[in-house]
Amino acid sequence: MSRTYDLDRAHVFHSWSAQAEISPMVVAGALGSEVWDEDGTRYLDFSSQLVFTNIGHQHPRVVAAIQEQAATLCTIAPAVANAARSEAARLIASHAPDGMDKVFFTNGGADANEHAIRMARLHTGRTKVLSTYRSYHGGTQLAVNVTGDPRRWANDSASTGTVHFFGPFLYRSEFHATTEEQECERALAHLRRVIENEGPATIAAIILETVPGTAGIMVPPPGYLAGVRALCDEHGIVLIADEVMCGFGRTGAWFAIDHFDLVPDLITFAKGVNSGYVPMGGVIISEAIAATFDHRPYPGGLTYSGHPLAAAAAVAAITVMQDERVVENAARLGAEVFGPGLAEIAERHPSVGEVRGLGVFWALELVADPQTREPLAPYGGSSTAMGEIVAACTKAGMLPFANFNRIHVVPPCNIPDDQARRGLAILDEALTLADAHVR
Template identity: 75%
Template sequence: MSTSARRTYELDRAHVFHSWSAQSLLDPMVVERAEGSYFWDGDGNRYLDFSSQLVNTNIGHQHPAVVAAIQEQAAKLCTIAPSYANDARSEAARLIAERAPAGLEKVFFTNGGADAIEHAVRMARLHTGRPKVLSQYRSYHGGTQTAVNLTGDPRRWPSDNGTAGVVHFFGPFLYRSEFGATTEEEESALALRHLERVVEMEGPSTIAAIVLETVPGTAGIMPPPPGFLAGVRELCDRHGILYIADEVMAGFGRTGAWFAIDHYGVTPDLITFAKGVNSGYVPLGGVVIADHVADTFATRPYPGGLTYSGHPLATAAAVATINAMRDEGIVENAARIGEDVLGPGLREIAERHPSVGDVRGLGVFWALELVRDRETREPLAPYGSSSPEMNDVLAECKRNGLVVFANFNRIHVVPPCTVSETEAKAGLAVLDEALTLADRHTV
């Protein structure tokens, strides 16, 4: 490790308190630089980034147009209070609304995805005058108080005191169906019936919103079956419930579309976004608001705001990111790589490895479900935890220059939307080899 990297590491361990971690057990990698689909550690080792960090560097690392836009904005106007109009924020809002479904024309900017969810829920409750919000198990919506209570995965448990007005339900997931379904069509119909019963039992007049990740991300990359989201939209319309689409991870090219909701032909009332809107170069999130919701606050003040809402550096990065994605065909590249390389390649890997129970995804948004037994579908790591076997696979990937995103018994293949065919195939080859370690623990 270089002298500078060693100092970085020592200062980190002395002073930095890390998220979601037992502090004394950490041994963080020092990252010194990054470019495109790669980053380099303090020893000079290069890694192919199949994690896109936290599934947010959609245009890759250090895109020159976005770096230049941040530099130019910093030279002109580093910051200004959100009550003032500025060109970066105005143009970013226009570009985002332009890509949202028709009828969603207003954008409220936040600092990230969790506070986007917080404000979307606040808007829904104020618009409807109702207290409850429904969300799926196997979901993640953020780490702030309302967002983490909406979350369905185990990260909610330590912070859930049961007073947030949140009700969870089982969403569709055919591989581990809660309903005994055998086809996607059955899973969709049974999941909708279950949700309708939850709404009925909770009281439709008490429910402000249903919050759904269009394609659940951290919880397992589970594209919804045909008809499910349309059914949710119809259920919401029937009972005056708002539909909030959480596109924080799935949006801005990740699924091979500007918004994942584009694949399903439905229009939500509110869309939350963050991550890919500017690839995380400067923290930014927000809520795209349907006209009928925005009208609620036309003469009635909206009781919420943030000091850094629509920060000029962040929104300048968003403008440059969206323009680069448009001009360079980055969304189309994500769709092509998924269709031609990642999808076929991962299915071939599954055929060779008994440890792979399921492959699912679209665009550059894929998951491998690792199991000990394909028949029983026993996971290679328990729900809510990891295992030595999973850790061995991840360590083998890292030894061979590949960093992947992992959660419980799953490996998520989520490279930047800019990933080349050569890079995608190289990453799959490393993963293919590493899975031989998982195969040793199958029956």
């Protein structure tokens, strides 16, 4: 093993891991949609790491912008103005709905969600926040309690005013629905009952991933998000759209809300805003909520809010996305490459229960029994079969994104078509191993 690996195992404490049971890959470099290890073995990055390299690795214009900013002003406190931060805020707001012109910068997605909820609570004078069970909103204390998936369980203090409900997911419907229309209608009726039973006057916010990410990429049925917006308006509840993973081109739109004509009260972002080159997140704020703090101090902040290096990276990344039509390309890839390609793969493999997604944001739901829809790995866990699929993909030169019984197809939004098709071919071959576990 290399010195890098030895030092990692001696000193680095890894997230979401049993420390003695992991053997991390040593990545020596990356470019575009590929990474390579110390031996020079190259891999297609079909995970975009943690779904954040939306414009790929080492884009030269973003790297140059970071270098130029470092030579001018590496860091400055958030209380003052600087050119990179101001321009980043302008560009971000320019892609948000009309009337959402203010941006509060954070260091990532979890603290963006923490601050959005704080703003909603202060704006409404209420405490509770509602979120779906199949969701992920971050690893900090409040964000992980708002999270619905099993990563919450070990951290759940049940004392942060969080309440969970079931969102729409037709393939595994909690409402015995057989059509998207039924799923939408029944999911909204369920949410209305939760609001009524929790007490509308106690609820500050509903936070939703517009299109849930690591929880399964379940695209909401037509009318659902409009229905949630109507319920929020009826009861004076703030609607927070978590666009940390699905924003900045990932779904083939600047924000996933654009697919649904949804105007939330707050939008949280991170990841794709600068492809993760320097940590950054934030909250885009509606006029009404921003006005709450016109003459009342907002009780929150971060030392590195709007950090100049991160802001410069965001300015360059958004400009690249505009100039190179990255968002439009993501939509095209979804319509012409990933959608049809994954549909063909599903037809060939009985282990694929469902394919779903938008743009460059797709999930394959893998099953051990197509009739009962028994998952190939338990909810909250993995399995031998899933391990075999991941190992086969990696051996063939593709890094997949796996979560529970799913493989997510989430490469950079500007991946070349030939690389996209090569990655799908590797996945196609690996799924023969999954088929062997189907009963």
